[in-house]
Amino acid sequence: MSRMIESMESRVLLSASAGVIEGDLAAGSAALATAKADLKSAVKIAAADVKAFKTDVKGTKLTATQKSALSTLEKAEASDAAKLNSVIGQTLATGTVRGAQLEADLKSLSAHPTSAKIQAKVAAALSKLQGVFSTTVIATLENDTSTAISVVDTDLTAVGTAIPATAAAVATAESDLTNDLNTFSTDATSVENVITALTTDLS
Numbered sequence: 001m002s003r004m005i006e007s008m009e010s011r012v013l014l015s016a017s018a019g020v021i022e023g024d025l026a027a028g029s030a031a032l033a034t035a036k037a038d039l040k041s042a043v044k045i046a047a048a049d050v051k052a053f054k055t056d057v058k059g060t061k062l063t064a065t066q067k068s069a070l071s072t073l074e075k076a077e078a079s080d081a082a083k084l085n086s087v088i089g090q091t092l093a094t095g096t097v098r099g100a101q102l103e104a105d106l107k108s109l110s111a112h113p114t115s116a117k118i119q120a121k122v123a124a125a126l127s128k129l130q131g132v133f134s135t136t137v138i139a140t141l142e143n144d145t146s147t148a149i150s151v152v153d154t155d156l157t158a159v160g161t162a163i164p165a166t167a168a169a170v171a172t173a174e175s176d177l178t179n180d181l182n183t184f185s186t187d188a189t190s191v192e193n194v195i196t197a198l199t200t201d202l203s
Helices: 002-009 018-057 062-113 117-131 135-162 164-201
Strands: none
Touching: 002 018, 018 062, 018 164, 062 117, 062 164, 117 164, 135 164
């Protein structure tokens, strides 16, 4: 793709070289792929954590309070996973589509570098990609994720108090939640950085 962008650069003013823009696009694809993989891993780990609780209490006669605490946790974990898949997953999917459209429009512009119509399409595609990962959107995603994880964390504490035998599983699950939150924050920053770079290099 670098040759096509180089051809475009000869007649269309860009702030960066072909290699840099190509690198931005590659970095964007990599950032989205990493975020998707991390989301999938988080959901899988959450399911494993719930299974660990069931293993710890297997064969143990639980009181009504203990059963309630465990049931509440299971529902919270399931709700958390569904929310992550729905909110973050959908955003990543939309971002992937917008990113592919921007790349396609850039290829078209390389073939027709003086086309005002295609130049407008590139600008529109970049604007849509910026909208998907705007500062407001990222902040909302991070807040929703933090809130969902906080609910699960509260339920984990309740289970640990009600069922002492789950202490180890609770500690592991709490650690996993912290790691998930940190990972999602890192992924969000990576995507934001790519959008910022593209915005600058395509200006």
